[in-house]
Amino acid sequence: MVDIIDSLSRERTLINPTADRVKDVASLARPRTRSKKGLFMVEGPQGVREALAAHRVMPLLDALYVTERALERHDDLAEAIAEAVGSAAPSANGSSRKLFIRLVTEEVLEAMSDAQTPQGVLAIAHQDPSLRADPWSDGATPGFLAALVRVQDPGNAGTLIRAADAAGADGVVTTQGSVDVLNPKAVRSTAGSLFHLPVTLGMEIHELVGRARATGMQILAADGYGDHDVDDLSDQAAADRASGAPIRDEALDLRRPTLWLFGNEAQGLTRQEKLFADARVAVPVYGSAESLNVSTAATVCLYASARARRP
Missing domain, CATH: 3.40.1280.10 (SPOUT methyltransferase, trefoil knot domain)
Known part of the structure; x- marks a missing residue:
């Protein structure tokens, strides 16, 4: 866990809650912005863990923001993020997308988050077609x-x-x-x-x-x-x-x-x-x-x- 904090610390920690990037993330709480950008936010350790697992199969995630306290509290989340650092998920056409990951302060995470009590980690995901899958698409009758x-x-x-x-x-x-x-x-x-x-x-x-x-x-x-x-x-x-x-x-x-x-x-x-x-x-x-x-x-x-x- 110390290794992943050290690794992320080599990049510039986001400390300004009024920065444009922070405002861009927060804007995804609005339906029109989600629709225009084709993105949505995933908040909390459990949701982000599952999003990272899905990202290993399909390049679903665009960015991930996490506080040092969240990494210290959730070892399994830290391990999942460590696996994602420097890796690139394969896409259907063989290309890859590197996940943007940054440490942020508690104040920045709070400014980004839509939750009343943010849980220290937030990911930005693409509205991948698989999220809109048709349950009849494989020709079988669903149970x-x-x-x-x-x-x-x-x-x-x-x-x-x-x-x-x-x-x-x-x-x-x-x-x-x-x-x-x-x-x-x-x-x-x-x-x-x-x-x-x-x-x-x-x-x-x-x-x-x-x-x-x-x-x-x-x-x-x-x-x-x-x-x-x-x-x-x-x-x-x-x-x-x-x-x-x-x-x-x-x-x-x-x-x-x-x-x-x-x-x-x-x-x-x-x-x-x-x-x-x-x-x-x-x-x-x-x-x-x-x-x-x-x-x-x-x-x-x-x-x-x-x-x-x-x-």
């Missing part, structure tokens, strides 16, 4: 997918992507009208999961539903007033697995390839959006809570699919 339908809160969107990653989903799709998941808060909330699974951005819902139906997927709408209970469906799938019963292709069966629709935080899914689904599925509330946050409800539904599809 199960999460669709964010007009989800507006960046924290919810990022947490939902993280839940989909943890549950083993084959991808996440956001529809038109949803929050930009490259928003700094959304990226932080994914905790690096943004780099683990394909995330298709801004798909028109008719196209999404058409692609799912064309590949034989059932479509389930998460709805607090749904006609079906996700626990009952989970129990039925478990019983069918235990008995060796075949997957019921024409009936509601969590073992089938599934597209889950998760709606807007305040309004849920519209009547038309619910009509796209084969069934409306509720997450039961056993306590006194009025309802569940969309990312929490999505986690329950996605894990129900994951359990149903276990070998």
Whole structure:
């Protein structure tokens, strides 16, 4: 760890929080700037670790800024940065891009960061086409997918992507009208999961539903007033697995390839959006809570699919 600090110290540490470079990084908190430059920021040790891992395969990162304190606190992050120093990731055409890495002061990192409490490290990533991958691009039918339908809160969107990653989903799709998941808060909330699974951005819902139906997927709408209970469906799938019963292709069966629709935080899914689904599925509330946050409800539904599809 001392070696990487010494190595970075040979370059000029960024100490001026009003420098143009610092302002350029901070400007990526604005959607228009992200779109114009084709860049976005990744903040925090976990997110940057996963971005560095992805960068070793594809030249995803443009720059990385880190404080000495962060390097001292996170040995694994220091090791990952040490591997990146002086290395150049290969691109698809055989060329390479050297990652710009600089030590910065706490004040500079705070000026760059969108977070209320910066965590000492920030990377700038290219909006690589792989981040907008189509889950049907390889011609296979996905096992199960999460669709964010007009989800507006960046924290919810990022947490939902993280839940989909943890549950083993084959991808996440956001529809038109949803929050930009490259928003700094959304990226932080994914905790690096943004780099683990394909995330298709801004798909028109008719196209999404058409692609799912064309590949034989059932479509389930998460709805607090749904006609079906996700626990009952989970129990039925478990019983069918235990008995060796075949997957019921024409009936509601969590073992089938599934597209889950998760709606807007305040309004849920519209009547038309619910009509796209084969069934409306509720997450039961056993306590006194009025309802569940969309990312929490999505986690329950996605894990129900994951359990149903276990070998």
